[in-house]
Amino acid sequence: MKRTALSLLKQIKNNLILGQRLYLIALQDSFIFRLNFLFLRLRNIFFLLSITFLWLSLYQDGSDLFGYSKEKMLTYIIFVALLKGIVLGTKTNDLAPTIKNGELTFRYLIRPWNIAWVWFCQDWAAKSIDLFFLLPEVFFIAFIVGFSIWLPHSLLTWLIFIILVFLAVIFNFLFRFIISLSGFWWEEVWAPNWLFGIVLLEIFSGVFFPLDILPSLWQKVIYWTPFPYLLFFPVKFLLGQVSSPYSVILILLIWIFLAAIVMQNLWRRGLKTYSAFGG
């Protein structure tokens, strides 16, 4: 009993050390493509500025819109912008090409490690880089709107918020990993990546606007997908507009559970297909 507990602890420790090393490797590996970065950052600043000025102009007469005060709306924009980096940032986009060019076998399948864990750790490198650029960008936006931001004071709120974000991070990883596994079957992986990874994920998770400004039927449909629980609900909770955060946690846990099963299954089938077509 004590032996197994000890070896389990040792295993966890080893995986954490491994995670740290992978994180550093992915970080260095990603910093190579500098020009591409610049372009992405410019696009993001442009997006943030236009959305901020759009809402500022809508709030010109001073009254609340869709149940949001001007302050809360600006807080929403800023927090979603930050969370987008933390939650949606991922390196799994590289997985499909890795499958295609055979690197999967020689770099990943040949080593005695958990491949999902490896990619999860690499995700954090992408998140860090995103955040590194996002922080000054968001600060800049906050500066423009005169720091009129609404922040909760309760420690418990922040604690729950962190849990929500962490679960969202896990779900995002599983979901993006599943999409990238299509590389086992399809030549052109950018199509599902674009459709699911950007369009559905970003719109339905509330990157562009709070989802509750939509007609209620739309809202109902969207709430049946996992996406609004990634950004929209956590930020809304921070704004004090979600009365039962525990149901959000529960829903996220269910989605994580389902995604994990699908991922396992697809992975196993993928390897078989891969083998038939020669890796």
Next chain:
Amino acid sequence: MKKDWVTVKNLSKYYRVIRKEPGLKGTLKSFWKPRYEVIKALRNISFSLKAGELVGFIGPNGAGKTTTLKILSGLLYPDQGEVRVLGKIPQQRHFSFLSQISFVMGQKKQLWWNLPPWETYQLNKIVYQIPEKVFKQRLEKLIHLLEVEDLIHLPTKRLSLGQRMKCELIAALLHQPKVLFLDEPTIGLDVVMQKKIRDFIKEYNREKKATIVLTSHYMRDLEELAQRIIIIHQGQIVFDGPWEKIRNYYSQQKLVKIRLRRQLEKADCPQFIVPLLQYPEMKLFINRSQLNSLLSWLSSRPEVEDLAIKDLPIEEIIRRFYNQLRN
């Protein structure tokens, strides 16, 4: 008796490839109703390797060498047959199996392209749970043996092919695998570098008693390295035995290439040459016992412009083994 570390029984492997008809219509059709073509990469091969054995796998391009190694290391599933490596089924990919093998491929890379090899070594140290002290000793020794002291801190992409191969070898050997698969490790390297890597592999085999499978499509590559040779052709093993047997085989016969000024008259020739007559160049496979008489006759013929005596080319040997197998 030493134990078998690798056993392969009646192994077959087929690849499926999608056959596409040309044009947009063909593309659409193959999307909805893909037509598969089956390539038989391995057909019913069997062999086993003992602990510490160094075996050369030889065969022309497309013979099935890489496929065999990929199955032995668990990267591909067999379609038929049974494979055991170190008593385990490779495809189950148990950590205890994976941490005792290594697979190095001439053209593929496990090193991170943008980063120095050193980063990969650090990663392997953690993955294979090598204690720091042991790791340092092994790394130092390997670096010294392969003479890459100055290279392991340079980004991999800035290394030459040969330098990269050496660094790949280090990455593959840090955890001291019991079974090592090397797929054309000397491909594209110059002769000096090839020799260095061969010597190194031999030394590793001798010192660590590791079982090593080495492939090449070039017979001479393995002549000084492996005692045992397995020749594979069109997915079948056509020869499995010691080097001497092959050497005997091809020292018994010689290839005589003859260049002629003008055509030889049939009437002037010894009987056995008649059916082989060609102009302006002739190729004769001759038993050594006949060689002397043939040469003395040829030297008296004014039609002969030039002649050369050669060993049988490897393709010819493989072809003969293959024909033997089928009869």
